[in-house]
Amino acid sequence: MADAATLLHAEGVHKSYGATQVLRGVQFVLGAGEIHALLGGNGAGKSTLLKIATGSVRRDAGRLLYRGHDTDTAEGAAARDRGIAVVHQEMALLPDLSVAENIHLPHQRRGAAPFRSREAARLATAALAPIDASFAQRAVHQKVAALTLHERQLVEIARALSAGADVLLLDEPTANLTAAETERLFALLRRLATERGIAIVFVSHRMREIRQIASVCTILRDGVNAVSRMPLDSLSDADIVAAMGQATAADTGVAARPAAAASATTGYVVRRNDNALAIPPGGIIGLAGAPAGPEPLIETLIGARAHTGWQVSRDGTPLALRSPRVAVRQGIGFVSGDRSGKGLLATLPIIDNMLAAARVRQGRVAVRGDEVREATGLLQTLRIKAASLWGLPATLSGGTQQKLLIARWLNLKPSLLVLEEPTRGVDIGTKRDLYDLMRLLAAAGTAILWWSTEYGELVELCDAVLAFDSDGRPTDLLRRPDIDETRLALATGMVA
Amino acid sequence: MSKQADALRVTVPTGAAPARHPRLLTTYRTEAAILLAIVLLELGVGAMIPQALSRGNFADVAQAAAPLIIMAVGQLLVVITGGIDLSVGSVFSLTGMVTALAMAYGFGGVGSTICGLGVGLAVGTINGLLVTFADLAPFVVTLITYAAAGSLAFIVTAGHSMPVPDQNYYLLNSGMLIPGVVNFVLYCVVLTIVVELVLRKVVAGRWLYAIGSSSEASRLLGIPVRATRLSTYVLCSLLASFASVLSLSYISNAEATAGSNLMLQAIAAVVIGGASLFGGTGSAIGAVLGALMITVIQNGVNLIGINSFWQGSVTGVVILVAVLIDRVGKARR
Numbered sequence: 001m002a003d004a005a006t007l008l009h010a011e012g013v014h015k016s017y018g019a020t021q022v023l024r025g026v027q028f029v030l031g032a033g034e035i036h037a038l039l040g041g042n043g044a045g046k047s048t049l050l051k052i053a054t055g056s057v058r059r060d061a062g063r064l065l066y067r068g069h070d071t072d073t074a075e076g077a078a079a080r081d082r083g084i085a086v087v088h089q090e091m092a093l094l095p096d097l098s099v100a101e102n103i104h105l106p107h108q109r110r111g112a113a114p115f116r117s118r119e120a121a122r123l124a125t126a127a128l129a130p131i132d133a134s135f136a137q138r139a140v141h142q143k144v145a146a147l148t149l150h151e152r153q154l155v156e157i158a159r160a161l162s163a164g165a166d167v168l169l170l171d172e173p174t175a176n177l178t179a180a181e182t183e184r185l186f187a188l189l190r191r192l193a194t195e196r197g198i199a200i201v202f203v204s205h206r207m208r209e210i211r212q213i214a215s216v217c218t219i220l221r222d223g224v225n226a227v228s229r230m231p232l233d234s235l236s237d238a239d240i241v242a243a244m245g246q247a248t249a250a251d252t253g254v255a256a257r258p259a260a261a262a263s264a265t266t267g268y269v270v271r272r273n274d275n276a277l278a279i280p281p282g283g284i285i286g287l288a289g290a291p292a293g294p295e296p297l298i299e300t301l302i303g304a305r306a307h308t309g310w311q312v313s314r315d316g317t318p319l320a321l322r323s324p325r326v327a328v329r330q331g332i333g334f335v336s337g338d339r340s341g342k343g344l345l346a347t348l349p350i351i352d353n354m355l356a357a358a359r360v361r362q363g364r365v366a367v368r369g370d371e372v373r374e375a376t377g378l379l380q381t382l383r384i385k386a387a388s389l390w391g392l393p394a395t396l397s398g399g400t401q402q403k404l405l406i407a408r409w410l411n412l413k414p415s416l417l418v419l420e421e422p423t424r425g426v427d428i429g430t431k432r433d434l435y436d437l438m439r440l441l442a443a444a445g446t447a448i449l450w451w452s453t454e455y456g457e458l459v460e461l462c463d464a465v466l467a468f469d470s471d472g473r474p475t476d477l478l479r480r481p482d483i484d485e486t487r488l489a490l491a492t493g494m495v496a
Numbered sequence: 497m498s499k500q501a502d503a504l505r506v507t508v509p510t511g512a513a514p515a516r517h518p519r520l521l522t523t524y525r526t527e528a529a530i531l532l533a534i535v536l537l538e539l540g541v542g543a544m545i546p547q548a549l550s551r552g553n554f555a556d557v558a559q560a561a562a563p564l565i566i567m568a569v570g571q572l573l574v575v576i577t578g579g580i581d582l583s584v585g586s587v588f589s590l591t592g593m594v595t596a597l598a599m600a601y602g603f604g605g606v607g608s609t610i611c612g613l614g615v616g617l618a619v620g621t622i623n624g625l626l627v628t629f630a631d632l633a634p635f636v637v638t639l640i641t642y643a644a645a646g647s648l649a650f651i652v653t654a655g656h657s658m659p660v661p662d663q664n665y666y667l668l669n670s671g672m673l674i675p676g677v678v679n680f681v682l683y684c685v686v687l688t689i690v691v692e693l694v695l696r697k698v699v700a701g702r703w704l705y706a707i708g709s710s711s712e713a714s715r716l717l718g719i720p721v722r723a724t725r726l727s728t729y730v731l732c733s734l735l736a737s738f739a740s741v742l743s744l745s746y747i748s749n750a751e752a753t754a755g756s757n758l759m760l761q762a763i764a765a766v767v768i769g770g771a772s773l774f775g776g777t778g779s780a781i782g783a784v785l786g787a788l789m790i791t792v793i794q795n796g797v798n799l800i801g802i803n804s805f806w807q808g809s810v811t812g813v814v815i816l817v818a819v820l821i822d823r824v825g826k827a828r829r
């Protein structure tokens with residue numbers, strides 16, 4: 001298998017974190033010029049495998065060859081470090097330095113050498129020009145902080161290539177991109193693969209994207225290969241879903257949900273100028289569009305920001321949500337889209353993470369003895385596999401962490417639950433679980449306000465969707481059964 | 497189909513066997529290691545100087561450790577929330593001067609002690625308000641109060657040391673509220689147990705960790721972040737003041753420089769005890785053992801007859817070792 005065109009070859013890779021076996025003999029082969037989709041559910045081991053490939057995590061057993069060199073030797077490891085680059089989900093650029101400095105940095109090995117800004121600019125232009133000539137012209141002297149997410153990706157790719165990388169690992173690179181940006185990124189990746197023989201590993205949860213961009217795929221399931229380097233053409237969507245071990249959308253279907261018994265006088269209503277949005281008990285209301293629209297509305301409802309222009313009333317009475325504490329006391333729950341920054345309490349055990357909201361909402365003073373039972377019940381309800389309630393959230397996969405954040409509100413019967421992109425970066429099976437949870441909460445009388453950039457799920461679950469254009473102006477309020485992806489795309493100007 | 501059905505059916509927590517609490521030794525792994533290190537250190541010194549293992553020396557160590565233990569516990573509360581309090585040493589000095597001065601002006605023992613604790617209350621409130629409401633960095637705020645309180649300690653008596661005129665004031669430290677237990681031991685034990693229980697079993701205690709972990713996530717959860725942080729600064733300063741009156745009661749002489757070494761030692765104790773200066777971790781027992789360890793080292797250096805100038809270097813090495821061991825332990829997990 002290790003022929004000349006094979007850049008990366010992993011064989012029999014094992015990795016455990018404590019008692020949890022994440023990888024159990026995984027094989028992965030990556031050829032030059034190939035765009036290779038790496039698929040698998042939450043906890044299947046994708047991220048761990050990528051980290052092992054870059055050397056940032058040590059494997060327990062198995063071989064890893066880069067261009068035929070054993071990466072356990074010093075030379076092999078050095079070659080690997082040069083050759084394999086990660087384009088990060090959370091960006092690894094230095095925001096306060098210019099684009100030129102960021103690209104120049106890996107070339108500057110000696111701290112005592114003089115910094116020549118002209119040379120840095122020349123190098124950065126040379127690196128960026130083949131990627132996007134007009135961007136290279138414009139951006140070389142800009143600070144990275146001033147760039148859009150997509151432009152930062154371009155800089156990261158340019159930096160990696162100019163430092164000599166021939167393998168790019170992209171973990172959900174499109175999660176926060178617009179449709180047009182995604183299209184541009186894909187065109188670039190194809191060009192790099194065919195013209196320069198760069199090998200690309202592409203992790204995504206969006207089936208349509210995977211088919212657009214990748215030619216072969218490897219699927220992991222519970223730490224072993226379910227599929228090893230098969231051409232994507234030979235696999236149907238159903239094959240892939242089956243290999244990942246998850247229920248397909250067709251299996252679950254659209255569960256019929258009784259329409260909320262809404263009257264104009266119950267539940268929450270938010271208004272700004274002439275726009276009003278009712279969020280009745282038991283209703284699932286969607287928000288669609290770029291952040292400029294939904295964010296102020298959400299921040300008003302959770303008491304995080306005042307003076308956004310939105311007014312909130314509940315059951316006809318105006319509410320002053322001055323702080324998140326006031327909102328939580330009103331029974332307004334919130335699951336942030338920024339999981340690590342505004343959601344998880346990373347140094348606290350799982351049990352504290354799960355019960356944090358309950359303790360505030362119910363004004364608990366002491367940590368109660370029955371909280372262990374409560375937390376165990378929640379884990380079961382959510383089918384979360386956790387080694388221990390007293391472990392840290394970092395021991396869980398991304399999708400499971402997301403469930404944990406929703407678990408906070410599950411037993412509290414919130415009057416309103418505000419969700420920011422809860423299914424982003426989450427595999428299909430976990431998505432289904434999250435949809436079920438939303439239905440469950442709605443059936444119990446919770447009003448749900450849900451911002452998503454995936455129109456398919458809004459169509460499936462929502463009673464109504466408020467769409468915003470890219471400047472944050474509300475453009476349309478669609479009601480079931482008139483919600484469909486085309487209308488949402490037209491109303492928001494974005495294709496999901 | 498069955499997956500979804502499951503999810504919908506299991507709506508209420510079933511009566512599954514709840515998970516077992518982790519064993520005590522697992523929870524207190526760091527603390528157990530420090531305790532072991534203290535015992536080994538003491539035995540090592542004892543091998544050279546048998547007198548180190550005498551009852552009298554243990555009493556000396558405990559007496560010397562008491563103020564530091566109390567300050568370390570206060571510092572810990574601030575550190576868990578991700579803050580730091582650099583002013584505790586100056587608060588200690590100023591409290592001693594104010595208390596002794598109050599006695600000289602005819603306030604009784606109780607009244608003077610209250611005056612002294614007032615120093616801690618005032619400085620702590622200033623620290624807390626500036627950190628929470630003016631949103632200034634804890635390092636900067638407490639650096640300011642460190643400088644100000646430190647200079648006030650000289651100003652109040654124009655730099656002269658103040659003897660304690662009250663003949664019975666020693667009872668605060670050396671009396672026995674409970675027969676058979678000297679007061680300073682009682683204070684330390686009660687304080688440690690209470691703080692440890694609050695940190696683990698009271699919701700407000702868990703909030704300290706939550707805030708240290710992510711203050712923004714905590715705020716969005718409705719945790720009263722400002723009030724909680726404010727109270728840690730007040731408590732930290734109050735405990736520094738209490739440590740000072742306790743020390744005054746024992747030494748019966750107030751000096752404007754009494755607390756100058758204590759700020760670094762208190763922070764060191766907290767770090768040795770396993771707390772992270774980034775916040776979110778730490779335990780009262782750890783901080784107390786950290787303080788005890790620093791005192792044991794000082795005592796050992798004295799007994800062996802090493803020039804006391806070396807104390808700081810030895811303490812530094814111990815902190816380094818403690819932090820490295822902690823780091824290696826965490827990397828392996």
